[in-house]
Amino acid sequence: MPRIAVLPDPVVDQIAAGEVIERPGSVVKELVENALDAAATTIDVAVEEGGRARIRVADDGQGMEGDDARLALARHATSKIHDTDDLVGVVSFGFRGEALPAIASVSELELHTAAADGAGTTIRVRAGEIVEVSEGARRRGTTVTVSRLFFNAPVRQRFLRSPRGEWRAMVEMLTGLALMRRDVRFTVTHDGRPSLTLPPAPSLRARVAALWGGALASRLLDVDDVSGEVMVSGLVERPADVGAAARRVFLSVNGRAVRDPGLVRAAESAYRSTVPSGARPTILLDLLVPSDAVDVNVHPTKAEVRFHDRWAIERAVEDAVRRALGGTASAAPLRTRWWRGALPAAGVSAPTNAPPPDDPGWFGHRVLSVSPQELPGAAGASAGGAPRTERGSTEESGEGTAALPGEPEAAARASALDIVPGVFIPPLVQLRRTFIMFESDEGMVLIDQHSAHERVLYERFLTTLEQGDAGSQRLLLPLTLHLAPAEADAFEAHREVLERLGFEIEGFGGHTLIVRSVPLPHPRFDAERCLRETLASLAGDRHAAAASRHERLAATVACKAAIKAGDALAPAEMRALYVALVRTTLPAHDVHGRATIVHVPWDEVERRFGRR
Numbered sequence: 001m002p003r004i005a006v007l008p009d010p011v012v013d014q015i016a017a018g019e020v021i022e023r024p025g026s027v028v029k030e031l032v033e034n035a036l037d038a039a040a041t042t043i044d045v046a047v048e049e050g051g052r053a054r055i056r057v058a059d060d061g062q063g064m065e066g067d068d069a070r071l072a073l074a075r076h077a078t079s080k081i082h083d084t085d086d087l088v089g090v091v092s093f094g095f096r097g098e099a100l101p102a103i104a105s106v107s108e109l110e111l112h113t114a115a116a117d118g119a120g121t122t123i124r125v126r127a128g129e130i131v132e133v134s135e136g137a138r139r140r141g142t143t144v145t146v147s148r149l150f151f152n153a154p155v156r157q158r159f160l161r162s163p164r165g166e167w168r169a170m171v172e173m174l175t176g177l178a179l180m181r182r183d184v185r186f187t188v189t190h191d192g193r194p195s196l197t198l199p200p201a202p203s204l205r206a207r208v209a210a211l212w213g214g215a216l217a218s219r220l221l222d223v224d225d226v227s228g229e230v231m232v233s234g235l236v237e238r239p240a241d242v243g244a245a246a247r248r249v250f251l252s253v254n255g256r257a258v259r260d261p262g263l264v265r266a267a268e269s270a271y272r273s274t275v276p277s278g279a280r281p282t283i284l285l286d287l288l289v290p291s292d293a294v295d296v297n298v299h300p301t302k303a304e305v306r307f308h309d310r311w312a313i314e315r316a317v318e319d320a321v322r323r324a325l326g327g328t329a330s331a332a333p334l335r336t337r338w339w340r341g342a343l344p345a346a347g348v349s350a351p352t353n354a355p356p357p358d359d360p361g362w363f364g365h366r367v368l369s370v371s372p373q374e375l376p377g378a379a380g381a382s383a384g385g386a387p388r389t390e391r392g393s394t395e396e397s398g399e400g401t402a403a404l405p406g407e408p409e410a411a412a413r414a415s416a417l418d419i420v421p422g423v424f425i426p427p428l429v430q431l432r433r434t435f436i437m438f439e440s441d442e443g444m445v446l447i448d449q450h451s452a453h454e455r456v457l458y459e460r461f462l463t464t465l466e467q468g469d470a471g472s473q474r475l476l477l478p479l480t481l482h483l484a485p486a487e488a489d490a491f492e493a494h495r496e497v498l499e500r501l502g503f504e505i506e507g508f509g510g511h512t513l514i515v516r517s518v519p520l521p522h523p524r525f526d527a528e529r530c531l532r533e534t535l536a537s538l539a540g541d542r543h544a545a546a547a548s549r550h551e552r553l554a555a556t557v558a559c560k561a562a563i564k565a566g567d568a569l570a571p572a573e574m575r576a577l578y579v580a581l582v583r584t585t586l587p588a589h590d591v592h593g594r595a596t597i598v599h600v601p602w603d604e605v606e607r608r609f610g611r612r
Contacts, residue, residue: 024051030099035059050163225320232320266314270321451590472502
């Protein structure tokens, strides 16, 4: 008696269905993708009990003649693949010819289709067997109705989620398809109630607004970048808004929605030093890559892809997002925070987004973070980074060359002249020894001096670590530091990077260190305090793996080395800090993700004084 036998067709069909049809959402996905392949411009989805009872998908695409309709229900029957070469660079969704027969094998299915307005074909299938074929009139397109899913596979039926759980998964899937095909009208109903009504959208931002509201759409930055043969476009969340609402993630590769944790991590890597540790931004990206550089035939439901050179693709994604975050639009948007306080003065109307009038105690303050690219002197920057000369420059005004806080005068003159010849710097005023203020055409601009200097030093330290040539100053009297065990361990773990920053340190037995040379980012720099606080911050660090070690250390040292709130700055120091901030890559945020610059619009000031 042979031990190996060929499986009967019903078993084979159910095995195939198990690969393609995991739950009701899988049915909807396959049917909607078939409609998209048929060039549908309108797709209607009706679901009952989360898809467990009934699923109906109707489209206005290219329908089928009677013979094709019968063949469509046969396994491995497809109009999209003809030989093995077609599997490379395939752009259609349902190219395997398994969806309809797999669905029909575990349900009661009705297919109603017509290639043109007029005569159509209706086929009814039960558990994979055709039970009726008839003709009838209908408009061009196809309607597939699936009832009693898994009625002949009770074990799989028991593992379905509740109707609400299955519906949530289905909505997530449909949302991805709607984001991907913005040219198609989608209508979705659940248990007879409208759920989604999405007309064709001119852009991804418009589709996001239709799905999740204009508030989220306004918090997103445009990504549009080309790296070699890879094009990356889409929307990513502004750093200052990360965590303000539910996170959304969507990825498509060559027009196919995919799951790819590697690409998500690459996009999130671009946010390093702009958001707090652990913050996860909204990311909606479309990738276009050469068809021979990606394999879409590696997953039964085509939800994953394989890249020929994954590192290059991930690097292109990270660079594209990083460039979007470095632009003017990356600055935090206008936001309002309300708290109880004094009543508004007589004659002053409440802002339009104020709490209800029955709230007896309100006081509003609105701030707008802006990018330093918008600051005076930045708009005229040349491609090389040197802003154009304008009237009122430091050279013409005779105010002297700007120097970074405490920088030696001669070095300051040389470095400033090399960096920004003739840059216009507006009159700057220090407030509370913490903020630098000046006025623009749009309002008052405030710069947090510590956050700004922190950003400047961070990017300078990163350049030092990557390119070398760290300047340092040998101490006349070496410093002796006695460390706790955890701090000593942190020193050993980061010793090489500290030395590359300009520290010359050697052990002196036990947990004692001798410091012979230190970097000199500015003469206010307290080397001993900075080193102690840095090692204390790094001691027991559990987040070092979230970013490369040198970035973590550069951020920590920059924070400890930067000028502090409460430090009085001379006019030349304020001018130098202003210039250095304008030249950074991500000026709108410090290394902790906080805003560096805020803008108080003139209309807000006038409103407070009753002029509006």
